[in-house]
Amino acid sequence: MIKVSRLADYAVVVLVAFTRSDDALLSAAALADKTKLPEPTVAKVLKLLAKDNIVKSIRGAGGGYSLDKPIGNISIAEIVKAVDGPIAVTSCVDGATGSCDYEGCCAVKGRWNPVNVALHSALENVTLADMTS
Amino acid sequence: MIKVSRLADYAVVVLVAFTRSDDALLSAAALADKTKLPEPTVAKVLKLLAKDNIVKSIRGAGGGYSLDKPIGNISIAEIVKAVDGPIAVTSCVDGATGSCDYEGCCAVKGRWNPVNVALHSALENVTLADMTS
DNA sequence: ATCAAATAGTATAAAAACAGTACTCTTTAT
DNA sequence: ATAAAGAGTACTGTTTTTATACTATTTGAT
Numbered sequence: 001m002i003k004v005s006r007l008a009d010y011a012v013v014v015l016v017a018f019t020r021s022d023d024a025l026l027s028a029a030a031l032a033d034k035t036k037l038p039e040p041t042v043a044k045v046l047k048l049l050a051k052d053n054i055v056k057s058i059r060g061a062g063g064g065y066s067l068d069k070p071i072g073n074i075s076i077a078e079i080v081k082a083v084d085g086p087i088a089v090t091s092c093v094d095g096a097t098g099s100c101d102y103e104g105c106c107a108v109k110g111r112w113n114p115v116n117v118a119l120h121s122a123l124e125n126v127t128l129a130d131m132t133s
Numbered sequence: 134m135i136k137v138s139r140l141a142d143y144a145v146v147v148l149v150a151f152t153r154s155d156d157a158l159l160s161a162a163a164l165a166d167k168t169k170l171p172e173p174t175v176a177k178v179l180k181l182l183a184k185d186n187i188v189k190s191i192r193g194a195g196g197g198y199s200l201d202k203p204i205g206n207i208s209i210a211e212i213v214k215a216v217d218g219p220i221a222v223t224s225c226v227d228g229a230t231g232s233c234d235y236e237g238c239c240a241v242k243g244r245w246n247p248v249n250v251a252l253h254s255a256l257e258n259v260t261l262a263d264m265t266s
Numbered sequence: 267a268t269c270a271a272a273t274a275g276t277a278t279a280a281a282a283a284c285a286g287t288a289c290t291c292t293t294t295a296t
Numbered sequence: 297a298t299a300a301a302g303a304g305t306a307c308t309g310t311t312t313t314t315a316t317a318c319t320a321t322t323t324g325a326t
Contacts, residue, residue, distance in 0.1 A: 060294025
Protein backbone atom coordinates (compact mmCIF):
# COMPACT_ATOMS: atom_id res chain seq x y z
CA MET A 1 0.00 0.00 0.00
CA ILE A 2 1.18 3.43 -0.89
CA LYS A 3 1.08 5.43 2.24
CA VAL A 4 2.17 8.48 4.09
CA SER A 5 3.60 8.16 7.55
CA ARG A 6 1.45 8.38 10.60
CA LEU A 7 3.23 11.60 11.42
CA ALA A 8 1.78 13.22 8.32
CA ASP A 9 -1.60 12.14 9.49
CA TYR A 10 -0.95 13.75 12.88
CA ALA A 11 0.23 16.88 11.11
CA VAL A 12 -3.14 17.27 9.46
CA VAL A 13 -4.94 16.71 12.73
CA VAL A 14 -2.81 19.29 14.46
CA LEU A 15 -3.21 21.86 11.72
CA VAL A 16 -6.93 21.40 11.71
CA ALA A 17 -6.92 21.98 15.45
CA PHE A 18 -5.62 25.49 14.84
CA THR A 19 -8.68 26.38 12.86
CA ARG A 20 -10.90 25.21 15.69
CA SER A 21 -9.33 27.51 18.20
CA ASP A 22 -9.91 31.14 19.08
CA ASP A 23 -6.30 31.70 19.98
CA ALA A 24 -3.93 32.40 17.16
CA LEU A 25 -0.93 31.30 19.18
CA LEU A 26 -0.91 27.83 20.65
CA SER A 27 1.80 25.92 22.44
CA ALA A 28 2.64 22.34 21.64
CA ALA A 29 1.17 21.31 24.96
CA ALA A 30 -2.09 23.11 24.24
CA LEU A 31 -2.35 21.46 20.85
CA ALA A 32 -1.63 18.07 22.34
CA ASP A 33 -4.46 18.66 24.72
CA LYS A 34 -6.85 19.72 21.98
CA THR A 35 -6.02 16.82 19.70
CA LYS A 36 -5.65 14.22 22.45
CA LEU A 37 -2.39 13.19 20.85
CA PRO A 38 0.70 12.57 22.99
CA GLU A 39 2.55 15.78 23.63
CA PRO A 40 6.03 14.66 22.48
CA THR A 41 4.56 13.56 19.19
CA VAL A 42 2.75 16.82 18.66
CA ALA A 43 5.94 18.68 19.48
CA LYS A 44 7.84 16.66 16.91
CA VAL A 45 5.29 17.33 14.22
CA LEU A 46 5.25 21.04 14.94
CA LYS A 47 9.00 21.25 14.75
CA LEU A 48 8.93 19.68 11.32
CA LEU A 49 6.15 21.95 10.14
CA ALA A 50 7.95 25.01 11.47
CA LYS A 51 11.10 24.10 9.59
CA ASP A 52 9.18 24.30 6.35
CA ASN A 53 7.33 27.46 7.36
CA ILE A 54 3.94 25.86 7.42
CA VAL A 55 3.50 27.11 10.94
CA LYS A 56 5.33 30.04 12.44
CA SER A 57 7.05 29.46 15.74
CA ILE A 58 7.73 31.91 18.51
CA ARG A 59 10.30 30.81 21.00
CA GLY A 60 10.67 31.63 24.64
CA ALA A 61 8.18 31.96 27.43
CA GLY A 62 4.70 32.70 26.21
CA GLY A 63 5.68 31.42 22.79
CA GLY A 64 4.02 28.82 20.66
CA TYR A 65 2.98 28.20 17.11
CA SER A 66 0.70 30.05 14.80
CA LEU A 67 -0.76 29.46 11.41
CA ASP A 68 -0.35 32.46 9.22
CA LYS A 69 -1.63 31.18 5.92
CA PRO A 70 -5.27 30.44 5.22
CA ILE A 71 -5.76 26.69 5.23
CA GLY A 72 -6.96 26.85 1.66
CA ASN A 73 -3.39 27.75 0.75
CA ILE A 74 -1.79 24.80 2.47
CA SER A 75 -1.52 21.78 0.22
CA ILE A 76 -1.19 18.20 1.31
CA ALA A 77 1.92 18.09 -0.83
CA GLU A 78 3.72 20.58 1.36
CA ILE A 79 2.62 18.94 4.57
CA VAL A 80 3.80 15.54 3.40
CA LYS A 81 7.02 17.01 2.14
CA ALA A 82 7.69 18.70 5.48
CA VAL A 83 6.99 15.60 7.50
CA ASP A 84 7.98 12.68 5.30
CA GLY A 85 10.50 14.26 2.99
CA PRO A 86 10.36 14.66 -0.77
CA ILE A 87 7.49 13.09 -2.63
CA ALA A 88 9.05 10.53 -4.88
CA VAL A 89 7.78 7.12 -5.63
CA THR A 90 11.00 5.18 -5.80
CA SER A 91 14.44 5.68 -4.44
CA CYS A 92 15.90 5.97 -7.90
CA VAL A 93 14.87 9.47 -8.82
CA ASP A 94 16.42 11.73 -11.35
CA GLY A 95 20.12 11.84 -10.98
CA ALA A 96 20.39 9.93 -7.75
CA THR A 97 23.36 7.66 -8.17
CA GLY A 98 24.92 4.82 -6.33
CA SER A 99 21.84 3.62 -4.55
CA CYS A 100 20.82 0.95 -7.02
CA ASP A 101 22.68 -2.19 -7.89
CA TYR A 102 21.07 -2.49 -11.28
CA GLU A 103 21.89 1.00 -12.32
CA GLY A 104 24.04 -0.11 -15.18
CA CYS A 105 21.41 -2.24 -16.80
CA CYS A 106 18.09 -1.00 -15.48
CA ALA A 107 15.49 -0.93 -18.20
CA VAL A 108 13.32 1.70 -16.61
CA LYS A 109 15.99 4.06 -15.41
CA GLY A 110 14.47 7.42 -14.70
CA ARG A 111 11.14 6.27 -15.96
CA TRP A 112 9.26 6.72 -12.74
CA ASN A 113 9.37 10.42 -13.26
CA PRO A 114 5.97 10.70 -14.96
CA VAL A 115 4.57 8.95 -11.93
CA ASN A 116 6.30 11.29 -9.53
CA VAL A 117 5.02 14.27 -11.41
CA ALA A 118 1.47 12.95 -11.48
CA LEU A 119 1.58 12.17 -7.79
CA HIS A 120 2.99 15.48 -6.85
CA SER A 121 0.45 17.48 -8.73
CA ALA A 122 -2.34 15.36 -7.31
CA LEU A 123 -1.23 16.20 -3.80
CA GLU A 124 -0.70 19.87 -4.64
CA ASN A 125 -4.29 20.19 -5.60
CA VAL A 126 -5.72 19.00 -2.33
CA THR A 127 -5.60 21.58 0.43
CA LEU A 128 -6.17 21.41 4.13
CA ALA A 129 -9.44 23.18 3.55
CA ASP A 130 -10.59 20.22 1.46
CA MET A 131 -10.01 17.98 4.42
CA THR A 132 -12.08 19.90 6.89
CA SER A 133 -15.09 20.71 4.77
CA MET B 134 8.74 9.76 1.72
CA ILE B 135 5.72 8.50 -0.08
CA LYS B 136 6.79 5.46 -1.91
CA VAL B 137 5.79 2.27 -3.59
CA SER B 138 7.57 -0.89 -2.65
CA ARG B 139 10.62 -2.06 -4.45
CA LEU B 140 8.56 -4.96 -5.67
CA ALA B 141 6.37 -2.60 -7.66
CA ASP B 142 9.49 -1.22 -9.19
CA TYR B 143 10.58 -4.72 -10.15
CA ALA B 144 7.15 -5.37 -11.57
CA VAL B 145 7.58 -2.55 -14.01
CA VAL B 146 11.00 -3.75 -15.01
CA VAL B 147 9.70 -7.26 -15.59
CA LEU B 148 6.71 -6.10 -17.59
CA VAL B 149 8.88 -3.95 -19.76
CA ALA B 150 11.09 -6.97 -20.40
CA PHE B 151 8.14 -8.68 -22.05
CA THR B 152 7.92 -5.99 -24.63
CA ARG B 153 11.59 -6.38 -25.46
CA SER B 154 11.27 -10.03 -26.23
CA ASP B 155 10.25 -11.91 -29.35
CA ASP B 156 8.70 -14.73 -27.40
CA ALA B 157 5.20 -14.21 -26.15
CA LEU B 158 5.58 -16.81 -23.44
CA LEU B 159 8.40 -16.44 -20.97
CA SER B 160 9.22 -18.40 -17.84
CA ALA B 161 10.12 -16.73 -14.58
CA ALA B 162 13.66 -17.96 -15.01
CA ALA B 163 13.91 -16.48 -18.49
CA LEU B 164 12.64 -13.14 -17.26
CA ALA B 165 15.06 -13.19 -14.36
CA ASP B 166 17.81 -13.70 -16.84
CA LYS B 167 16.64 -10.88 -19.08
CA THR B 168 16.21 -8.41 -16.27
CA LYS B 169 19.23 -9.53 -14.24
CA LEU B 170 17.01 -9.61 -11.21
CA PRO B 171 17.17 -12.54 -8.79
CA GLU B 172 14.95 -15.37 -9.94
CA PRO B 173 12.96 -15.84 -6.69
CA THR B 174 12.08 -12.18 -6.71
CA VAL B 175 10.94 -12.24 -10.30
CA ALA B 176 8.87 -15.32 -9.58
CA LYS B 177 7.19 -13.57 -6.66
CA VAL B 178 6.35 -10.52 -8.71
CA LEU B 179 4.92 -12.61 -11.51
CA LYS B 180 2.73 -14.55 -9.10
CA LEU B 181 1.28 -11.32 -7.80
CA LEU B 182 0.75 -9.95 -11.28
CA ALA B 183 -0.89 -13.17 -12.39
CA LYS B 184 -3.31 -13.06 -9.50
CA ASP B 185 -4.61 -9.74 -10.74
CA ASN B 186 -4.62 -10.84 -14.37
CA ILE B 187 -1.99 -8.42 -15.47
CA VAL B 188 -0.04 -11.33 -16.88
CA LYS B 189 -1.50 -14.64 -17.89
CA SER B 190 0.14 -17.72 -16.48
CA ILE B 191 0.38 -21.16 -17.98
CA ARG B 192 1.35 -23.89 -15.60
CA GLY B 193 3.21 -27.06 -16.15
CA ALA B 194 6.16 -27.99 -18.28
CA GLY B 195 6.71 -25.55 -21.11
CA GLY B 196 4.58 -23.03 -19.30
CA GLY B 197 5.34 -19.47 -18.37
CA TYR B 198 3.82 -16.04 -18.39
CA SER B 199 2.46 -13.92 -21.15
CA LEU B 200 1.25 -10.40 -21.51
CA ASP B 201 -2.00 -10.25 -23.34
CA LYS B 202 -2.89 -6.60 -23.04
CA PRO B 203 -1.09 -3.83 -24.87
CA ILE B 204 1.15 -1.99 -22.44
CA GLY B 205 -0.71 1.22 -23.14
CA ASN B 206 -3.66 -0.38 -21.36
CA ILE B 207 -1.78 -1.25 -18.22
CA SER B 208 -1.83 1.55 -15.68
CA ILE B 209 0.62 2.05 -12.87
CA ALA B 210 -2.38 2.03 -10.58
CA GLU B 211 -3.17 -1.58 -11.33
CA ILE B 212 0.42 -2.68 -11.06
CA VAL B 213 0.81 -1.02 -7.68
CA LYS B 214 -2.47 -2.43 -6.54
CA ALA B 215 -1.49 -5.95 -7.55
CA VAL B 216 1.86 -5.78 -5.86
CA ASP B 217 1.40 -3.47 -2.89
CA GLY B 218 -2.30 -3.76 -2.23
CA PRO B 219 -4.96 -1.07 -2.39
CA ILE B 220 -3.87 2.47 -3.01
CA ALA B 221 -4.80 4.33 0.12
CA VAL B 222 -2.74 6.90 1.83
CA THR B 223 -3.54 6.15 5.44
CA SER B 224 -4.75 3.12 7.27
CA CYS B 225 -7.95 4.80 8.29
CA VAL B 226 -9.89 4.65 5.07
CA ASP B 227 -13.59 4.73 4.62
CA GLY B 228 -15.34 2.41 6.98
CA ALA B 229 -12.26 0.70 8.36
CA THR B 230 -12.92 0.37 12.05
CA GLY B 231 -11.00 -0.65 15.08
CA SER B 232 -7.55 0.16 13.83
CA CYS B 233 -7.21 3.62 15.29
CA ASP B 234 -7.10 4.58 18.95
CA TYR B 235 -8.37 8.07 18.30
CA GLU B 236 -11.34 6.96 16.32
CA GLY B 237 -13.80 8.43 18.74
CA CYS B 238 -12.38 11.91 18.68
CA CYS B 239 -10.42 12.17 15.46
CA ALA B 240 -10.90 15.52 13.83
CA VAL B 241 -10.09 14.38 10.33
CA LYS B 242 -11.95 11.11 10.29
CA GLY B 243 -12.49 10.00 6.73
CA ARG B 244 -10.94 13.19 5.44
CA TRP B 245 -8.06 11.60 3.63
CA ASN B 246 -10.44 10.41 1.00
CA PRO B 247 -9.93 13.36 -1.35
CA VAL B 248 -6.25 12.57 -1.22
CA ASN B 249 -6.81 8.92 -1.96
CA VAL B 250 -8.98 9.79 -4.90
CA ALA B 251 -6.46 12.26 -6.27
CA LEU B 252 -3.66 9.79 -5.90
CA HIS B 253 -5.55 6.98 -7.50
CA SER B 254 -6.54 8.92 -10.53
CA ALA B 255 -3.00 10.22 -10.93
CA LEU B 256 -1.70 6.67 -11.06
CA GLU B 257 -4.48 5.52 -13.37
CA ASN B 258 -3.42 8.01 -15.95
CA VAL B 259 0.12 6.81 -16.24
CA THR B 260 0.55 3.64 -18.27
CA LEU B 261 3.41 1.27 -18.76
CA ALA B 262 3.78 2.71 -22.23
CA ASP B 263 4.54 6.08 -20.68
CA MET B 264 7.41 4.52 -18.82
CA THR B 265 9.12 2.97 -21.79
CA SER B 266 8.84 5.78 -24.27
C1' DA C 267 2.49 -44.21 -15.96
C1' DT C 268 6.34 -41.65 -14.78
C1' DC C 269 9.31 -37.85 -14.83
C1' DA C 270 10.59 -33.28 -15.19
C1' DA C 271 9.45 -28.45 -15.89
C1' DA C 272 7.04 -24.88 -14.39
C1' DT C 273 3.71 -22.06 -11.57
C1' DA C 274 0.97 -21.54 -6.85
C1' DG C 275 1.02 -20.91 -2.26
C1' DT C 276 2.91 -20.33 2.19
C1' DA C 277 6.35 -19.48 5.66
C1' DT C 278 10.50 -17.56 7.58
C1' DA C 279 14.70 -14.93 8.73
C1' DA C 280 17.32 -10.86 8.16
C1' DA C 281 17.36 -6.01 7.30
C1' DA C 282 15.49 -1.56 7.13
C1' DA C 283 12.34 1.97 8.45
C1' DC C 284 9.34 4.05 11.67
C1' DA C 285 7.23 5.62 15.96
C1' DG C 286 7.62 7.16 20.09
C1' DT C 287 10.22 9.11 23.69
C1' DA C 288 13.82 11.42 26.25
C1' DC C 289 17.38 14.63 26.85
C1' DT C 290 20.04 18.81 26.19
C1' DC C 291 20.46 23.44 24.20
C1' DT C 292 18.74 27.99 23.03
C1' DT C 293 15.58 31.78 23.21
C1' DT C 294 12.68 35.14 25.53
C1' DA C 295 9.00 37.22 28.69
C1' DT C 296 8.56 38.44 33.36
C1' DA D 297 17.63 35.34 37.28
C1' DT D 298 14.15 32.28 36.32
C1' DA D 299 10.92 29.68 34.09
C1' DA D 300 8.42 28.70 29.89
C1' DA D 301 8.64 27.19 25.52
C1' DG D 302 10.65 25.82 21.02
C1' DA D 303 15.06 23.52 18.48
C1' DG D 304 17.82 19.88 17.79
C1' DT D 305 19.46 15.30 18.37
C1' DA D 306 19.82 10.60 19.77
C1' DC D 307 18.14 6.25 21.23
C1' DT D 308 15.19 2.06 21.59
C1' DG D 309 11.53 -1.14 20.60
C1' DT D 310 8.27 -2.30 17.13
C1' DT D 311 6.64 -2.91 12.71
C1' DT D 312 7.31 -3.46 7.69
C1' DT D 313 9.74 -4.81 3.97
C1' DT D 314 12.69 -7.65 1.52
C1' DA D 315 14.51 -11.62 -0.09
C1' DT D 316 14.54 -16.37 -0.03
C1' DA D 317 13.20 -21.16 0.68
C1' DC D 318 10.18 -24.94 0.75
C1' DT D 319 6.19 -27.70 -0.49
C1' DA D 320 2.23 -28.64 -3.42
C1' DT D 321 0.06 -28.68 -7.80
C1' DT D 322 -0.29 -28.73 -12.73
C1' DT D 323 0.96 -30.34 -17.28
C1' DG D 324 3.75 -31.70 -21.31
C1' DA D 325 6.83 -35.31 -22.96
C1' DT D 326 8.58 -39.86 -23.11
